[in-house]
Amino acid sequence: MLTRRAFHQRLVALALTTALPRVAMATTGGATDEVFLNRLTFGANTAARDDLHRLGRTGWLDAQLAMPVSDAGLDRRLRDARLHMSYAAGDDGEYGSWPAVDEMRPLSMLTTDPAGLVPLLNFTNAMDYSERTRPANEVIVASLIRAVHAKAQLREVMTQFWHNHFHVNALKDETTAVFFPGHDAVIRDHALGNFRSMLGAVARSPAMLYYLNNADSTASPANENFARELLELHTLGAEHYVNDTAPHWRDVPGARDGLAQAYIDQDVYEVARAFTGWSVGDGRTISDGVDAPRTGRFHYVEAWHDPYQKRILGVEFPPNQAPRADAEQVMDILATHPGTARFVCRKIIRRLLADDPDPAMIDRIAAVFLAHADASDQIAQVVRAVVNDPLFDATPPEKFRRPFEFLAGLYRATGVDLTIPNQDFDWALGQAGWRQHSYGPPTGHPDRADRWSSASTMARMVDFALYAHDDWFNCTTTRLSDLAPERASFDALAEFWRERLLGAAGADSLDDLATVFGIDDRSAPMALEPDDLQGLYSSIVAFLAISPAFILR
Amino acid sequence: MASEPRLVVIFLRGGCDGLALVSPASDPDFIAARPEALRVLRTGDGAGHAIGGANADVDFRFHLQAGPLADLYRAGDLSLIHACGLTEATRSHFEAEQRIERSAQAGAEGGWLGRWLKTLPPGADLPAIAVGTALPGSLEGSEAAVAEELGNLILAQGNWLAPALQARIAAGFGNHGPVQASMQQLLVLSAMISGRIWSDSDGAVRPYAPAHAYPDDNPLSAPLMTVAQTFKLEMGTRLATVDMGGWDTHVRQAGDFGQNVDWLSTALMAFWRDLGPLQADTSVVVMTEFGRRLRSNTGGGTDHGRGSVMMVLGPQARGGRMLGRWPGLAHDALEEGADLAVTTDYRVPLAEILTTHMKTADLSPIFPGFAARPIGLFG
Numbered sequence: 001m002l003t004r005r006a007f008h009q010r011l012v013a014l015a016l017t018t019a020l021p022r023v024a025m026a027t028t029g030g031a032t033d034e035v036f037l038n039r040l041t042f043g044a045n046t047a048a049r050d051d052l053h054r055l056g057r058t059g060w061l062d063a064q065l066a067m068p069v070s071d072a073g074l075d076r077r078l079r080d081a082r083l084h085m086s087y088a089a090g091d092d093g094e095y096g097s098w099p100a101v102d103e104m105r106p107l108s109m110l111t112t113d114p115a116g117l118v119p120l121l122n123f124t125n126a127m128d129y130s131e132r133t134r135p136a137n138e139v140i141v142a143s144l145i146r147a148v149h150a151k152a153q154l155r156e157v158m159t160q161f162w163h164n165h166f167h168v169n170a171l172k173d174e175t176t177a178v179f180f181p182g183h184d185a186v187i188r189d190h191a192l193g194n195f196r197s198m199l200g201a202v203a204r205s206p207a208m209l210y211y212l213n214n215a216d217s218t219a220s221p222a223n224e225n226f227a228r229e230l231l232e233l234h235t236l237g238a239e240h241y242v243n244d245t246a247p248h249w250r251d252v253p254g255a256r257d258g259l260a261q262a263y264i265d266q267d268v269y270e271v272a273r274a275f276t277g278w279s280v281g282d283g284r285t286i287s288d289g290v291d292a293p294r295t296g297r298f299h300y301v302e303a304w305h306d307p308y309q310k311r312i313l314g315v316e317f318p319p320n321q322a323p324r325a326d327a328e329q330v331m332d333i334l335a336t337h338p339g340t341a342r343f344v345c346r347k348i349i350r351r352l353l354a355d356d357p358d359p360a361m362i363d364r365i366a367a368v369f370l371a372h373a374d375a376s377d378q379i380a381q382v383v384r385a386v387v388n389d390p391l392f393d394a395t396p397p398e399k400f401r402r403p404f405e406f407l408a409g410l411y412r413a414t415g416v417d418l419t420i421p422n423q424d425f426d427w428a429l430g431q432a433g434w435r436q437h438s439y440g441p442p443t444g445h446p447d448r449a450d451r452w453s454s455a456s457t458m459a460r461m462v463d464f465a466l467y468a469h470d471d472w473f474n475c476t477t478t479r480l481s482d483l484a485p486e487r488a489s490f491d492a493l494a495e496f497w498r499e500r501l502l503g504a505a506g507a508d509s510l511d512d513l514a515t516v517f518g519i520d521d522r523s524a525p526m527a528l529e530p531d532d533l534q535g536l537y538s539s540i541v542a543f544l545a546i547s548p549a550f551i552l553r
Numbered sequence: 554m555a556s557e558p559r560l561v562v563i564f565l566r567g568g569c570d571g572l573a574l575v576s577p578a579s580d581p582d583f584i585a586a587r588p589e590a591l592r593v594l595r596t597g598d599g600a601g602h603a604i605g606g607a608n609a610d611v612d613f614r615f616h617l618q619a620g621p622l623a624d625l626y627r628a629g630d631l632s633l634i635h636a637c638g639l640t641e642a643t644r645s646h647f648e649a650e651q652r653i654e655r656s657a658q659a660g661a662e663g664g665w666l667g668r669w670l671k672t673l674p675p676g677a678d679l680p681a682i683a684v685g686t687a688l689p690g691s692l693e694g695s696e697a698a699v700a701e702e703l704g705n706l707i708l709a710q711g712n713w714l715a716p717a718l719q720a721r722i723a724a725g726f727g728n729h730g731p732v733q734a735s736m737q738q739l740l741v742l743s744a745m746i747s748g749r750i751w752s753d754s755d756g757a758v759r760p761y762a763p764a765h766a767y768p769d770d771n772p773l774s775a776p777l778m779t780v781a782q783t784f785k786l787e788m789g790t791r792l793a794t795v796d797m798g799g800w801d802t803h804v805r806q807a808g809d810f811g812q813n814v815d816w817l818s819t820a821l822m823a824f825w826r827d828l829g830p831l832q833a834d835t836s837v838v839v840m841t842e843f844g845r846r847l848r849s850n851t852g853g854g855t856d857h858g859r860g861s862v863m864m865v866l867g868p869q870a871r872g873g874r875m876l877g878r879w880p881g882l883a884h885d886a887l888e889e890g891a892d893l894a895v896t897t898d899y900r901v902p903l904a905e906i907l908t909t910h911m912k913t914a915d916l917s918p919i920f921p922g923f924a925a926r927p928i929g930l931f932g
Binding site: 212213216217218219220221222223224225228232238241243244265268398400431432433440441442443446449450451452453454455456457458459460462463466512513515516539542543546547548551552 | 566641642643644645646647648685686687688693698699700701705706707708709712714717718720721722725726729730731732733734735736738739742743798801803804846848849850851852854856857889
């Protein structure tokens with residue numbers, strides 16, 4: 001591998017001999033390859049273009065779908081990353097006080113056994129609130145590092161997709177925050193796996209059990225929050241909610257033939273009963289003298305379960321089933337329901353390809369979803385079917401890079417190392433409407449351009465383009481001036497960054513920028529001081545990023 | 554310009570428990586169904602604020618932490634419409650919000666406020682502002698500005714490259730659908746707002762100085778300050794929307810709900826005082842997607858219900874009254890045996906505000922197929 005200095009020298013030498021150097025850069029086919037990568041990764045970069053060129057589309061996709069979760073390079077980056085903890089000395093008025101803290105901490109909660117996190121919920125342990133939410137903030141910091149640096153990019157893209165599908169607001173309160181690393185791991189482990197398995201794992205995820213209040217759901221009346229969102233957001237979707245037109249379960253089409261095609265409130269009530277007792281091992285009091293264990297994991301409380309007969313989507317549930325069998329049966333029905341297949345597949349196509357998926361394509365992909373319902377790689381098969389569908393190539397790049405994707409794509413394209421010594425980026429994303437793992441409503445972030453293209457969000461993306469590589473933005477210590485030639489001509493530099501940002505698709509002129517910087521001879525090598533170089537490079541990057549070719553995929 | 558009527562819509566996201574905000578405190582069915590912590594009481598330290606002019610048979614009371622709302626009500630500025638909501642029986646957040654904000658069956662484009670905006674003659678600098686980071690459903694189909702604060706609409710604030718960026722964006726985004734439209738809007742809004750709040754000498758946005766202090770640590774303060782500032786800058790603004798989350802109280806409702814009510818009440822009062830003379834032309838609607846279940850669940854919370862309470866603030870309306878028909882909470886009066894029934898369609902007060910306050914002659918494009926009978930907000 002080239003050292004940085006040798007790399008520079010090579011670039012400079014080449015820049016001096018040609019106005020348009022194509023160095024250390026694998027150019028692949030055409031704009032279509034660039035769009036292909038931008039749809040299936042957090043953004044095309046030099047390495048991804050190189051891989052695609054080497055492997056071809058089928059080979060690249062196979063390699064991505066086969067990649068395991070573990071990634072030694074990423075693990076090293078996460079070990080090296082730090083979270084800035086800073087708060088004043090305090091006192092909770094009852095259990096004790098704590099000293100002021102201002103230190104950089106490793107992301108150690110990501111790998112802590114959940115049992116070790118339970119004490120963070122105990123209010124007799126006096127501590128600043130940010131100590132209780134630290135596990136969630138570690139995941140938030142890690143998520144940008146993963147998006148930029150993970151080798152298994154497609155898994156990361158689908159992980160973000162499923163996070164928004166099975167959304168938990170990690171910063172809702174300390175309960176969702178403390179167990180969020182486990183939730184993140186569940187989502188990533190199943191992101192390309194089997195939907196039914198993921199459904200079961202998510203329903204047992206303590207962060208989800210807290211977020212949608214199922215942890216407190218006992219007979220009777222049960223808490224309906226999780227049950228309703230399981231139907232409306234996780235499986236059948238609101239498009240299959242017909243409460244205003246079907247007053248009784250028998251009125252729902254299909255119900256009298258054994259499986260209702262849609263659901264009403266009576267189904268919500270019954271699903272809530274089926275999930276009573278699904279709680280968390282956080283030491284809570286079950287009854288006099290009986291506490292839940294302190295495992296920090298799913299804990300089923302038989303005494304809280306409503307065991308009697310139920311009817312869900314027209315299916316009769318006998319009374320007194322085995323522990324957890326009611327809820328498992330509910331998930332079996334939902335995971336293989338044609339309505340779920342359509343709802344979930346529409347969302348996947350919307351994520352990867354287009355805001356308004358073609359109905360016939362949804363049918364094709366939903367058929368794959370159902371045909372592989374028992375396969376351990378069901379979701380990978382679905383993703384493969386999306387990519388292999390004729391419409392994947394035929395659809396023009398119309399998806400809008402949402403703020404998180406824009407920022408991650410920018411860092412991937414320039415090739416900087418993310419170290420993220422604090423969470424300023426998360427605040428900045430919030431200004432653009434993106435709240436990574438802390439979006440308020442349980443729907444997760446919307447996925448249509450019209451929800452992201454307001455003038456103020458566009459203005460924030462302009463800010464990201466301008467400032468993301470500045471020292472004060474605090475995400476990277478790599479200087480752009482370390483990555484590109486120091487004495488190249490403006491035209492050579494423009495070409496260098498155009499290749500990195502836009503691949504072979506780039507045709508944007510940067511004449512306007514040359515004029516602003518007062519560069520008369522754009523083919524003559526420039527001699528600039530490092531700080532001026534950094535300013536010039538970040539301006540070039542910004543001007544290239546604020547373009548339809550970068551914003552749309 | 555300053556005398557043109559304005560409307561502010563505050564949407565309480567998540568489903569506000571109208572039965573706990575304006576509580577039928579003496580209703581025996583209510584007392585029988587709800588634990589004490591989820592009711593407003595009539596006696597003792599926790600007693601709520603009694604209101605007059607309501608139903609003669611029931612002692613309605615504002616939540617203990619809704620003192621400023623009770624003050625506005627007693628001053629004759631605030632009206633209540635109880636048992637108000639969607640007539641279609643949906644208990645899904647998404648469905649209920651979408652139906653209310655669209656206010657139309659298939660066929661009419663966009664949201665009700667978006668359609669109202671299209672009835673205006675063009676020319677205003679900033680006819681509508683949605684405070685937040687995305688256009689709410691009610692304003693869909695319009696070109697309302699979206700911003701948490703006005704300074705957020707300035708392109709590359711204070712950056713020396715801003716003029717070059719503006720030129721680049723103006724020239725470089727043709728034929729790219731939503732990106733092009735929003736980039737063009739950004740250029741227009743940026744120039745217009747910079748001209749009003751950017752200070753060259755400070756190299757910064759001039760901070761808004763309200764006429765009345767807003768409460769600290771209140772999530773509604775900054776959004777309402779943005780609304781007040783926008784109105785005072787005289788940009789022809791007729792509509793503003795503000796969202797407030799946190800009303801989906803499935804567990805341990807008592808504490809969270811009280812906190813929300815406190816935030817809503819104190820920020821709204823500060824906003825109202827800050828408006829000063831602009832009060833005369835301003836109407837504020839506080840609404841939600843549904844109320845909550847009469848019976849609580851076993852977690853000290855309430856699940857999704859049906860009817861809730863709508864509030865209308867504005868001196869033009871004859872306030873200090875509770876309007877609409879109170880259906881009671883006896884089992885036979887409940888919707889599906891579970892929830893406060895909806896006796897006033899949410900469009901009834903909205904239509905009356907548009908007709909009487911906003912001077913809209915023809916409501917048929919805004920609420921197609923809906924014939925509203927006024928409930929007497931204004932007389």
